[in-house]
Structure formats: C-alpha cells, structure tokens
Amino acid sequence: AxxxxxxxxxxxxxxxxxxxxxxxxxxxxxxxxxxxxxxxxxxxxxxxxxxxxxxxxxxxxxxxxxxxxxxxxxxxxxxxxxxxxxxxxxxxxxxxxxxxxxxxxxxxxxxxxxxxxxPMGDVELPGVRLSGLNAxxxxxxxxxxxxxxxxxxxxxxxxxxxxxxxxxxxxxxxxxxxxxxxxxxxxxxxxxxxxxxxLSATERQQLLVDWNDTQVDYPQDKCIHQLFEEQVAKTPDAIAVVFEQQELTYRQLNHRANQLAHHLQTLGVKHEVMVGICVERSLEMVVGLLGILKAGGAYVPLDPSYPTERLSYMVSDAGIEVLLTQQNLLPTLPSHLAQVVCLDPDGGVIESHSPENLVSSVSADNLAYVIYTSGSTGAPKGVCVAHRSVVRLVQNTNYAQFNAEQVFLQLAPITFDASTLELWGSLLHGSKLVIFPSQVPDLDRLVDVVSQHQITCLWLTAGLFHLMVDEYLEALSPVQQLLAGGDVLSVDHVRRFRQRYPNCRLIDGYGPTENTTFTCCYEIGQTQLQQTVPIGKPIANTQVYILDPQLQPVPVGVTGELHIGGDGLARGYLNRPELTASKFIPNPFSSDKSARLYKTGDLARYLNDGNIEFLGRLDHQVKIRGFRIELGEIEAVISQHPQVSQVVAIDREDISGNQQLVAYVIAQSGAEISSTEIKDFVKEKIPSYMVPGAVICLDSLPLTPNGKVDRQALPQPDMSSMSSGDFVPPRTHTEAVLAEIWQKILKVEKISVRDNFFDLGGHSLLATQLSSQISEALNVKLPLKSLFEASTLASLAEEIDNISLALQAFQNHSVTSTATDLEEKGIL
Missing domain, CATH: 3.30.559.30 (Nonribosomal peptide synthetase, condensation domain)
Structure with missing residues (x-):
C-alpha cells in the first residue's frame, strides 16, 4: 500500500x-x-x-x-x-x-x-516431472x-x-x-x-532494564567522614595508615583529622567550600584529606610537580581560599591569596584544637572533592564529585571485596581519581592503607613495598600492569585482588597473569572521572578470552546505555556511544555550565525528571552475554584518505600477533601532508619483531587502507604521571629507518630511475633495491603519483595493481622490464600470445 x-x-x-x-x-x-x-x-x-x-x-x-x-x-x-x-x-x-x-x-x-x-511459470515436459531445487x-x-x-x-x-x-x-x-x-x-x-x-519490546526490556538492574541498598545518606568515624568506633586500635616507618591507628588518624578540621572551620571552611591540598606523599596527606571533609569542605588535590602556571589556574578556577601544604613546598607554590595551613608541625596551632568529632551540616549531596582532568581546549576542567558518589563506589558494592583483612596500596596520585578507590575503599572498611613513598611509580620500589607490606589489594593502570607482568610477575604473589584499568588491557598480559595466579581476582575496571572511578567491571576468570578484554557490566547502583546519536539504544553487537547514569555521576564541571549541559544530559529512560546521563565519548558494544566491549574513543576515530577508521580496531588486530605484547595506533601527518596511520609496538619479552613482519601480518586481516604506514618497535610506551599511555610523547616515525636490512644500491638503469622517483615521492634520502614502497611510508595516493611518474620517465603504463604485487624496488623494476620486453615483442609481432597477456595485465 x-x-x-x-x-x-x-x-x-x-x-x-x-x-x-x-x-x-x-x-x-x-x-x-x-x-x-x-x-x-x-x-x-x-x-x-x-x-x-x-x-x-x-x-x-x-x-x-x-x-x-x-x-x-x-x-x-x-x-x-x-x-x-x-x-x-x-x-x-x-x-x-x-x-x-x-x-x-x-x-x-x-x-x-x-x-x-x-512469476515463475510451470514448465511441463512430456513424461517428465519437474520440481524446484534449492541450491x-x-x-x-x-x-x-x-x-x-x-x-x-x-x-x-x-x-x-x-x-x-x-x-x-x-x-x-x-x-x-x-x-x-x-x-x-x-x-x-x-x-x-x-x-x-x-528493537522488539523484549530487547528493549533487556537492554534498558534487565541489564541495568543494579540497585542495592547502601548508606546513601551518609558522608565519607561519617562512615570513617563509624569504622573508628569498630576498630580504633587497628593500623589505618602506613608511610615508610610511620603509622597511625584509626583512633590516631581520627584525632589528628579532627584537630585539623576544627582549625579549618575557624578559617571559614564549611560545606561547598573548596580547600586546596598541595602536599607530598605522607601521613599528612591523608590527615589533610580527611580533615577537609570533616570540616565540611571539599578537597582540591594539587600536584606539587605540576607547572606553576597550571597550579595557578587551578587555584584561581576553584576559588581556593584555604590551601593545605608543607613547609618545603612553600617556595614552589604559585602566587595566590589563599590562607596557607602547613600540615607539618605548625607551632602547635592545629594540635591545640579538640580531637573530638565535629558536628557539621554537610550532607551526602555536598561536594567531597574536585579533581581536574585535561580539557580539549588545553585548560584543565574540574570534575565536581559529591559524597554519595564516593560512598556508592565503596559501600556494599559487587566488583571487589572490601574488609578489615585487606592491605591496600595507595599508589595513585591524589590528583587521579583511582586514589578515591584506594583511600576510601580501605579506610571505610578497617583495612590497612600503605602509602607508596614515591610520587612517581618506580617498579623496583613497587616490588619492595608489595613484598614488605604483603599488599593484598592493588590497583594498577593498564600500563603499569603490563610492565609488572613483563618484568616482575613473581612479585605480585601476595596480591589477592588486582584491579587494573584506565586503558585497554592486553589479552596476552592477562593470560600470563591468570596462568601464574589462577586464584587471584583479576578485575578490569572501567570508568571516567565523571562517574567516580568505576562504572563497569569485569572479573577475568579462566574462560577463554577473545581479541579483547571486556569492561564487563555496570557495578552496583550504576546504569549503562549504549546509544546512537539520536539517543536510541543500539542492538547487541552494534557500536554506539556509552552513556552512564546512576548514583556515581559527578555534579558536573566547575564553572563550566555549557560543557556540563552538553555532557550531562537528561536521562530519557528514567521516570525521575532530575535523572541524568553522562556522555562518555567512548565507543562500545554489547556482547551476547551482556558484557560490554570497549572499542575506543570517538576522538580516536580518524579519517585516512577518505576512509573512516577506528584506531582501536587496528590495535586489536596487531595485538593478535603472537610476538606482540602491546600496541598503540595513532594518526600523524606524513611527508606529503596527508594523515597516515602509525603503530607503536612492543614485542614480547625475548622476542624480536620487524615492522615488515607486522605489516605482512596485518595485511592478512584488514583492508590495505587500514594498514599502518609506519610500524615503530619500542622498548616501552611513554606513560603520563597517571600511568596511561602518553600518545603525545610517542616518537615521530623516521622513514629512513624503515629501510630493509643491508643497503643494496641500484644495479640497472630501471632501478636507478625508480630509486630517483621514490626519493622524490617518499622524501627518503637513500633507497635500497630491497626497500618496500609501503614500508617507507607509501600508500595508495602516493602509489598513484608513482605510477604517473613511471609512465613519464620510462614510457611504461604500469597498472596500480602491479605496485601492490611488486612493492620492493627490485621486484617493481623487474616487472617494468618485463612489461617493456613484452611491448617490444608485441610491436615486432614476435610473440602471438603477448597481446592477450598485456590485455590481462591492463597494459593494452
């Protein structure tokens, strides 16, 4: 109709x-x-x-x-x-x-x-019965x-x-x-x-309701410091915090934090007041964080190693009026108008205050902290997180076990939201928290600390996890729960870890700062992993939706943008109402009109069992020569190579000003691998336009202070280093002419006859130029197909010589089959 x-x-x-x-x-x-x-x-x-x-x-x-x-x-x-x-x-x-x-x-x-x-008419033949046959x-x-x-x-x-x-x-x-x-x-x-x-009604029910049925009871109306005080009453003499040779019991930590909180209140700190904390790793760091919360304020972590300009911006943007620091850091602080409180011996001013718990009007909806993350504009943006979001992360949750028997390592910088898990996952459950002594993770020291303190619960970024598995796998024996994330986990490293420690809980944790550390978790068991490690399912009191650009749920297996809802959501970005409105949107699937979703910018898809596979960033989606490419897909393919340990793919501008793909590869321990071998492997699995123009083998990947791969620090590819083995100069006239053309097109100084056009940065666009210049210089019409089949200089020269000889034979009528051969090659 x-x-x-x-x-x-x-x-x-x-x-x-x-x-x-x-x-x-x-x-x-x-x-x-x-x-x-x-x-x-x-x-x-x-x-x-x-x-x-x-x-x-x-x-x-x-x-x-x-x-x-x-x-x-x-x-x-x-x-x-x-x-x-x-x-x-x-x-x-x-x-x-x-x-x-x-x-x-x-x-x-x-x-x-x-x-x-x-319509198919009936066919009738005398004496014969016909019936259809489905082929x-x-x-x-x-x-x-x-x-x-x-x-x-x-x-x-x-x-x-x-x-x-x-x-x-x-x-x-x-x-x-x-x-x-x-x-x-x-x-x-x-x-x-x-x-x-x-979607059918059944599918919508599964995607929107069943797979998001994560609600559990937890103390959602209590603040972080209130739950800490309850724990102090339960285990006052248990060791709360250890730093090098120093330690504090729960009672001692509570008393010192109370004294600081009383002092901060005299300086005007109360709910929604942001207090900066710029300290080195120490017991005072934990006292400071807890004291700010007890006073009713929200802490703003400031890393002393940050450039002065960045610290100055953060202090100004947050409107910090009170700043906690240490005497030795005073000369390094940016100019500011805040009242300074030194946490190391302060003439007895802090110690003169009462050690008793405070009464404050702060509620679970008030700010607990503001953590700054990098912004696309170049200026960092402050993510505002309330008490309830933190409590939802560590209380009555389902992704890890928190109890008084655990020994946590506080490894992450407090400017990184993984510290939220380490600090409050430990201190709200009576665990022992061991503060890593160095500001920057040092593998040798990490090994010593894990062994000395018998760390049972450990959070590592993906980068550190890979390094530990490669270099110090045996040192992880005390660990009972290992949470890793912040980047994509290598399947190979996960398998090696599982093989060595089958009884240790290995958890892949995913989540942006905007949803308080963790959104999804996947406990990696002994089951066979595929090409990637899933990020799992939403944790307790968290909802996840994979949506298309029109906010419609996508079917299982279809890529969409991951959106997050639930009690872990941050309030928004500090002083950035427009950005907050664009990233924190109304939740169209909730009857609560105030409910919101956070648009992560992460691409993901549901697997058949409800687990989620992370596929990369929307901003890691690139266009190369008109083709839209997901860098995560290239990384997943290269990581399947048995000699590859880790891989990162990015797009860079090539010698001709076009974008090209570059892959950075780390080989398995003891293995040797070449860029040519990787390319040959990849060519078998993905289209040619997705094959990286350059593959660079590194000993290690550069990491940011937070332990993630620093893509900006990856080295520029040097195409001259892509030359294949020993240099062999051109030996014939054709090879010499070709070498000169390659030098001009590829901007490479020396060309060996063994070099591969594509290994030196060539691609389809440059191949077109090459074909044109060969035709002009050697008077041979060379099909583009020949460039892909004979991609080394020697083999291409041989192909050109063969074509020239065949043309001469055809013109001299000396070979009868030549015309047909040339037509099949696309030359005639």
Missing part, C-alpha cells in the same frame, strides 16, 4: 528499508548497495536464452531528520536513473571510477539486495546479501553472509530488526529514519 501511495515499486520500498537498516547498524550516512537487474529492456532479447544480468550500484544518502517517505522519494529517483543506464556494464563503471581495489571485498559495494518478483551456496559472494521473493504466503527473505564478519546470531537479530523496521514503516512512514524502532 505504501508503495502504491508514493508511486514507488515494492523493490524501491524494500531497498529504502534495507538502506535504513544498514544506516542504523553502521552509523554510516552514505550507504551503497548493489542490486542485480535482468537487463532485458529490449523486446528483441526477451525470448533469447542467455545471461544478460547486470549489477546496479545504488547510493543512498541518509540524514537523521530525513523521514522514510523522503528517503523513499530519493531511492525512487536514484533507482529510476539507474534503470535508464542499466546497459552500462558494471565492469565499465569500476574501470571509470578506479576505486581502491582489494582482494578481500568487491569494488564499489559489499552489500547486495535482490527482489525476485517475476545451497557455501561461499558468500559479498559481505552480506539479502534476497527477497514474493510468494503466496508473503515476502520471504534469505540472508547470505560472510562468516568471517558475521555469526548466525547476529544475522538472526538483523533479520528480526528488519522485520520490526518494515512494520514501523507501514505504521508511520513519516517518522524519521533515525527514530524508527528496531
């Missing part, structure tokens, strides 16, 4: 719906689909027996606010135009457009759609083919798919979503294509 109303055919309507499905699944607004056509548009050929079928390439451009009716109009016009040119062979179109070719997929399109709506194909001709047919029972669908790309459950879901889509289109064709429902 819809087709008749809009003057469209059934094929056009189904094609528009299929394009909508692909748009919703892929997030791509430019969709190209192939479709076969009988190509019998002349009456003279209708009765002829033969195969006249041609392939049409139908391009559909979708926009979020486009209604299906509008899309159908576009598809109708596109299809009618294509019908007018159906005589043009598909091969001729490919030749004219010259798309980048790959052996892994067909050119121009990788998805086919076909509708069989021509089952075992080889997919395209990545995905949807074949539909009109039958007396309605429309039938057959899905053919490449099993390297899809599994059966994915195709079954896709088929179900296509059916849902068609039903929704029939009901309301004026609805925007971005809003047409894909």
């Amino acid at each position: 819809l087709s008749r109303q809009t003057g469209s055919t059934l094929f056009m309507t189904l094609m528009a719906a299929f394009a909508t499905l692909l748009y919703r699944y892929s997030g791509q607004s430019d969709v190209v689909i192939g479709s076969p056509i009988a190509n019998r548009n002349r009456s003279e050929i209708e009765p002829l027996i033969g195969f006249f079928v041609n392939t049409l390439v139908l391009r559909t451009q979708l926009e979020a606010d486009l209604s299906f009716e509008q899309l159908l109009t576009q598809v109708r016009e596109t299809t009618l135009t294509a019908y007018e040119h159906q005589d043009v062979p598909f091969e001729q179109i490919v030749e004219a457009l010259q798309p980048q070719r790959s052996m892994s997929h067909s050119p121009l399109f990788q998805v086919m759609f076909a509708l069989q709506n021509t 089952n194909s075992t080889i997919a001709k395209f990545d995905l083919t949807l074949s539909m047919a009109e039958t007396p029972l309605g429309l039938e669908c057959e899905w053919e798919y490449n099993t390297d790309l899809f599994d059966k459950s994915t195709i079954e879901r896709m088929a179900s979503h296509f059916e849902n889509l068609l039903s929704a289109i029939a009901v309301n064709p004026r609805q925007a294509v971005s809003e047409l429902p894909l």
Whole structure:
C-alpha cells in the first residue's frame, strides 16, 4: 500500500528499508548497495536464452531528520536513473571510477539486495516431472546479501553472509530488526529514519532494564567522614595508615583529622567550600584529606610537580581560599591569596584544637572533592564529585571485596581519581592503607613495598600492569585482588597473569572521572578470552546505555556511544555550565525528571552475554584518505600477533601532508619483531587502507604521571629507518630511475633495491603519483595493481622490464600470445 501511495515499486520500498537498516547498524550516512537487474529492456532479447544480468550500484544518502517517505522519494529517483543506464556494464563503471581495489571485498559495494518478483511459470515436459531445487551456496559472494521473493504466503527473505564478519546470531537479530523496521514503516512512514524502532519490546526490556538492574541498598545518606568515624568506633586500635616507618591507628588518624578540621572551620571552611591540598606523599596527606571533609569542605588535590602556571589556574578556577601544604613546598607554590595551613608541625596551632568529632551540616549531596582532568581546549576542567558518589563506589558494592583483612596500596596520585578507590575503599572498611613513598611509580620500589607490606589489594593502570607482568610477575604473589584499568588491557598480559595466579581476582575496571572511578567491571576468570578484554557490566547502583546519536539504544553487537547514569555521576564541571549541559544530559529512560546521563565519548558494544566491549574513543576515530577508521580496531588486530605484547595506533601527518596511520609496538619479552613482519601480518586481516604506514618497535610506551599511555610523547616515525636490512644500491638503469622517483615521492634520502614502497611510508595516493611518474620517465603504463604485487624496488623494476620486453615483442609481432597477456595485465 505504501508503495502504491508514493508511486514507488515494492523493490524501491524494500531497498529504502534495507538502506535504513544498514544506516542504523553502521552509523554510516552514505550507504551503497548493489542490486542485480535482468537487463532485458529490449523486446528483441526477451525470448533469447542467455545471461544478460547486470549489477546496479545504488547510493543512498541518509540524514537523521530525513523521514522514510523522503528517503523513499530519493531511492525512487536514484533507482529510476539507474534503470535508464542499466546497459552500462558494471565492469565499465569500476574501470571509470578506479576505486581502491582489494582482494578481500568487491569494488564499489559489499552489500547486495535482490527482489525476485517475476512469476515463475510451470514448465511441463512430456513424461517428465519437474520440481524446484534449492541450491545451497557455501561461499558468500559479498559481505552480506539479502534476497527477497514474493510468494503466496508473503515476502520471504534469505540472508547470505560472510562468516568471517558475521555469526548466525547476529544475522538472526538483523533479520528480526528488519522485520520490526518494515512494520514501523507501514505504521508511520513519516517518522524519521533515525527514530524508527528496531528493537522488539523484549530487547528493549533487556537492554534498558534487565541489564541495568543494579540497585542495592547502601548508606546513601551518609558522608565519607561519617562512615570513617563509624569504622573508628569498630576498630580504633587497628593500623589505618602506613608511610615508610610511620603509622597511625584509626583512633590516631581520627584525632589528628579532627584537630585539623576544627582549625579549618575557624578559617571559614564549611560545606561547598573548596580547600586546596598541595602536599607530598605522607601521613599528612591523608590527615589533610580527611580533615577537609570533616570540616565540611571539599578537597582540591594539587600536584606539587605540576607547572606553576597550571597550579595557578587551578587555584584561581576553584576559588581556593584555604590551601593545605608543607613547609618545603612553600617556595614552589604559585602566587595566590589563599590562607596557607602547613600540615607539618605548625607551632602547635592545629594540635591545640579538640580531637573530638565535629558536628557539621554537610550532607551526602555536598561536594567531597574536585579533581581536574585535561580539557580539549588545553585548560584543565574540574570534575565536581559529591559524597554519595564516593560512598556508592565503596559501600556494599559487587566488583571487589572490601574488609578489615585487606592491605591496600595507595599508589595513585591524589590528583587521579583511582586514589578515591584506594583511600576510601580501605579506610571505610578497617583495612590497612600503605602509602607508596614515591610520587612517581618506580617498579623496583613497587616490588619492595608489595613484598614488605604483603599488599593484598592493588590497583594498577593498564600500563603499569603490563610492565609488572613483563618484568616482575613473581612479585605480585601476595596480591589477592588486582584491579587494573584506565586503558585497554592486553589479552596476552592477562593470560600470563591468570596462568601464574589462577586464584587471584583479576578485575578490569572501567570508568571516567565523571562517574567516580568505576562504572563497569569485569572479573577475568579462566574462560577463554577473545581479541579483547571486556569492561564487563555496570557495578552496583550504576546504569549503562549504549546509544546512537539520536539517543536510541543500539542492538547487541552494534557500536554506539556509552552513556552512564546512576548514583556515581559527578555534579558536573566547575564553572563550566555549557560543557556540563552538553555532557550531562537528561536521562530519557528514567521516570525521575532530575535523572541524568553522562556522555562518555567512548565507543562500545554489547556482547551476547551482556558484557560490554570497549572499542575506543570517538576522538580516536580518524579519517585516512577518505576512509573512516577506528584506531582501536587496528590495535586489536596487531595485538593478535603472537610476538606482540602491546600496541598503540595513532594518526600523524606524513611527508606529503596527508594523515597516515602509525603503530607503536612492543614485542614480547625475548622476542624480536620487524615492522615488515607486522605489516605482512596485518595485511592478512584488514583492508590495505587500514594498514599502518609506519610500524615503530619500542622498548616501552611513554606513560603520563597517571600511568596511561602518553600518545603525545610517542616518537615521530623516521622513514629512513624503515629501510630493509643491508643497503643494496641500484644495479640497472630501471632501478636507478625508480630509486630517483621514490626519493622524490617518499622524501627518503637513500633507497635500497630491497626497500618496500609501503614500508617507507607509501600508500595508495602516493602509489598513484608513482605510477604517473613511471609512465613519464620510462614510457611504461604500469597498472596500480602491479605496485601492490611488486612493492620492493627490485621486484617493481623487474616487472617494468618485463612489461617493456613484452611491448617490444608485441610491436615486432614476435610473440602471438603477448597481446592477450598485456590485455590481462591492463597494459593494452
């Protein structure tokens, strides 16, 4: 009925719906689909027996606010135009457009759609009974083919798919979503294509409700310091904090924090007042943090090693009026107007105050701390976190075990929100907290501290975890719970750790500062890991939604942006109302009008079991020569190489001013690996446009002070160092001419005949230039395919010489088969 109303055919309507499905699944607004056509548009050929079928390439451009009716109009016009040119062979179109070719997929399109709506007449032969035979194909001709047919029972669908790309459950879901889509289109064709429902009611219930059923009771109306005081009453004489040779019991820590809090209140500290704390690692650091909270204030950690300009900005932006520090740091502090309180012996001023608990009006909704994180504008932004968010992290939660038997290591800088877990996960449960003595993690010292204090609960960034597994795996024997995260965990390192310590709880923790340290956790058991380590499921009192740009939940297996809700959400960004409004949005799935979601900018997808796979950052999504690429995908592929320990992929500007991919690789301990070997491995798994232009082998990856990979500090690739082995100069005229052309195009000073064009930074765009210059210098028309098949200088020179000889033979009529050979090579 819809087709008749809009003057469209059934094929056009189904094609528009299929394009909508692909748009919703892929997030791509430019969709190209192939479709076969009988190509019998002349009456003279209708009765002829033969195969006249041609392939049409139908391009559909979708926009979020486009209604299906509008899309159908576009598809109708596109299809009618294509019908007018159906005589043009598909091969001729490919030749004219010259798309980048790959052996892994067909050119121009990788998805086919076909509708069989021509009635099949009965064939009768005397003495013979005929019946239809369904031929089952075992080889997919395209990545995905949807074949539909009109039958007396309605429309039938057959899905053919490449099993390297899809599994059966994915195709079954896709088929179900296509059916849902068609039903929704029939009901309301004026609805925007971005809003047409894909999911069934059961799927929505699973994604939005069942997998977010995380609510548990916890002391949500209590503050951090109140819970600490309750713990002091339970275990007053237990050791609370250890720093080198010093230690404080819970009672002693409480008394000292109370004295400081009384003093701070005399300076005007109360709820919502921000107090700076710029101290070295020490017992005073913990006393200071706890004292600020007891006074009702919120602590703002300031790292003494930060540049003065950055500290000055943070002090000014937070409006800090009281600053806790130490005598030896006074000369390094930026100019400010805050009242300074030195936590080391202060003439007895602090000690003169009462050690008794304070009475304050602070509530769980008041600020506990403001932590500054890097901002895209270059200036750091302060994330404001309330008491309730911290309590939700460490009280009655489900991802780790907190109790008085644990010995925590306080390793993270207090400017990094992992310290929230270490500090309050320990001190609110009667555990012993050991403060790491050095401001910057030192592996040798870390090993000593873990051994000396028999650390049982340890948080490591992914970078430190990898280093420990590589260098000091045996030193982790006391650890009973190891939480790692902050970056992507290497599957290889996880496997090695699990093999050595099968009884230690290994937990992959994921979460932005804006949701108080942890959002999702995945306990890594003995089960077989795939290509990546999942980030797991939302922790207690946390909701996670994977949504498309229109805030619609995406199906299982489909990539979307991860959004977070629940009690861990920060209040927002300090003094940044516009940024807060853009990142903390109303929660469309909650009946509570005040509920919000945080847009993480992280790409993720649900796995079949409800666990979540992290796929990278939206801002790690790059375009290289027109192709949109997820850097995380390249990293995942390279990490599958058995000799690779870690990998980071980034995009950089190459010698010609274009963006190119660069991979930085660390080999397994004791292994040797070359960039050529990595490229050869990767070429087998991903399209050529995703193969890094340079692979750089490093001994270690640079880390930020927080232990994450410092992408800005990764070295620039030196293409001259990509030369293959010993230098062999050009030996023939052709090699000499080629070397000169390569030097000019690749901007590399010395070219060996063994060098590979692509290993030196070449890519498809530069290959096109190379082909043109070869034609001009050597008078040989070289197909682009030859450059990919013969990519070393020596092999390419040999190919050119062979072509020249064949051309001469053809011109001299000395070889009869030469013309056919040259035609097949694309030279004639």
